[in-house]
Amino acid sequence: MFEYRGFMLDSARHMQKIEEIKKLIDTLPLLKINKFHWHLTDDQGWRFESEKFPELNSAGIRPYSDFGKTYVNEPHGRVYTKDEMREIVAYCAERGIEVIPEFDIPGHTSALLSAIPYLSCTGEDVKIKTHQGIFKDVLCLAKEETYNTVIQIIDEFLEIFPGEYFHIGGDETPSKHWKSCPECQKHMKELGVENYTEYQNCFMNRIVDYLESKGRHCIVWNDSAKAGNLDKRAIIQYWKESPKPTVSFLNEGGKAILSPFSYCYFDYDYNITPLNRTYSLKADLPGLTEEGKKNIIGIEGTLWTEYVTENQQLEKLIFPRLIALSKVALGESGKPYNEFIKDVQEIKNQLKGIEFCDEKDWTKPRASMIYGWLKYVRENITIDFVKELIS
C-alpha cells in the first residue's frame, strides 16, 4: 500500500461549485484516497483569492471558452474565496484527507501574467487563454521580482493550506521568451547552466528550498526531471514521455508519484482509457532498481477539465476509474479483473447519488482506442490550438 493515494481536480479550466467538490470528497474515504490535489492556477483561469495582489482576483475570469466541442460565448470563472478554500481544507481534514494546492509555475502562467505582466520577459500585456494549448507566456526567471512575487503568493497559499505537500507545477514551459530575453541570457551565463530545463530548475530549486524551510515538500511534474539538477527534496509526479529521467531520479534516492497519463488521466474517453487499462497499471517503471522502486511514494488519478463543463459529466469520467486506481494504490490490484468488477458494483451501491459511466462502456476492445482518438481530435482540437503548436 502506498502512503500517497491521490486524486487531482482541475478547477482552473472549468471551476466547480463548492458543493460539487464536497460531493466528490465524500467518495474518497471509501476508496481510501488520502490526498486531494487541487489544480488552482493555469493559462485559462486563476482560482486563488489574493489579498496581497488583488489584481489577481479578476484574472480568473475568461471572456469566452473555445475548447473545441465546449465553445461557450460567455464569461467563465472567478476565484475561490479564502473562506471557501478553508472550508474545503476543513472538510477534507474531517475525512483524513490532505489538500495539496497547485500553483503552476513558471509556465501555465497566462492568467497570472494577465494580472501582473511585469513578471514576464517582455513585460507586454498578456491575455488569459481561451483555448487549450502550451503557451509561451512564462515567468522571466532573471528578475528577482519574479521570485519575490511568487514567494509572496506562496505565503498566502501556505496560510490556507496547512498540509505537508505543495505542488509547484513545472510542466510544459516553452523557452522561447527566455531565448530572446537579454536578462535571462545573462542570468543563464552567471548560473553556468547548459539548457533551459536546467535554467528552469535553478528557479524551481529556490522555491523547493523556500518551501522546505517552511516544513513543506514540493511536488513537480516530471518535465523538470529532464535536466539532472532538480533538487532531490522535490517529489516528481511522472505523467508522460520517457520515464528514464524519473527512473534515474528514483534510483539516486529521489521520490516520485506515478500518474502515467494513458492510465491515470480521466479526462480521456473510456474508448481511449477503459477501466481495465487503469486497473492494469503497475507501480513500476522500466530500469528501476529495488531501492529505486521503494522511492515511489504514491499513485494519483487526475481529472483535467478543458472539456468538462458540468458535474454529471465530471463524475462519469471519474467513476469507476478512480476505484481501479485506488486498488492499485492500495496494492489490491492482484485480483482477476472479473472479481474486481464485483467490487466495483459493491462500491457503486455504496456511492449513492454519484453518476457512474454506463457499465457497457467500462471495458473496451483495444481497437476502440483508434476510434476514441479520432473522436477526441475531431471534437476537441481547434484551429487556435494548432496555430499555437506550430508558432
Ligand SMILES: [Zn+2]
Ligand atoms: Zn527573461
